[in-house]
Amino acid sequence: MIKWAGWLITLFGAAHTVGALTVEKAASHAGTWFSGGLRADDLSAMSPANSAYWLSVASFGVPLVVVGLTVLWLERRGITPPTFIAWILGIWTGVGAVILTFTPWPLLAIAVVLLLLAARRDNLAPQTGLEKA
Numbered sequence: 290m291i292k293w294a295g296w297l298i299t300l301f302g303a304a305h306t307v308g309a310l311t312v313e314k315a316a317s318h319a320g321t322w323f324s325g326g327l328r329a330d331d332l333s334a335m336s337p338a339n340s341a342y343w344l345s346v347a348s349f350g351v352p353l354v355v356v357g358l359t360v361l362w363l364e365r366r367g368i369t370p371p372t373f374i375a376w377i378l379g380i381w382t383g384v385g386a387v388i389l390t391f392t393p394w395p396l397l398a399i400a401v402v403l404l405l406l407a408a409r410r411d412n413l414a415p416q417t418g419l420e421k422a
Contacts, residue, residue, distance in 0.1 A: 290410075291370065294403035295360035298378070301396050302353025306345060315341035322346070360404070369411045375404035 310316040318338035321327065330339045356374065363370050379401040386394040 290403045290407040291360060291364040294400040294407070295357050295364055297357070297396050297400040297403075298360060299354050299357030301393065301400075302350045302355075302357060304350075305348060305353070306350030309341070309345035309348065309350070313341070313344060315345035318342065369407050370404055372405065372408045375401050375408065379405075 318341040321336075321338035322342055327336075327339050327342060330336050332339070335343075356378070360370050360374070378397060382394050382397040382401060385392065386398070
């Protein structure tokens, strides 16, 4: 359960970032990004280069990859991720689903359910005093 959740979270974040950079062609604005062109940009009247930056490099994609890889790291060590990861990710996914319905948010919802089920399973397991194998 935890491994599937970790992979879903990692793949969701990576797909968002890579998709924004390639499919949405956000990377075509890299010249503006690295020349300091965003520093004076008005965020209330966002330029296409700034919008592309926030859609790709500064989006939630990279942090989701970190969260997903952390979940996988914990799972490889026999540690159930803390439930706050699932709850925060679940609340954030729910808000996103309400705001923008037609996105792949169900993938994150599945990951959240898997993490919560794993936490519940471990809370119900008899405590032996030994770490999980």
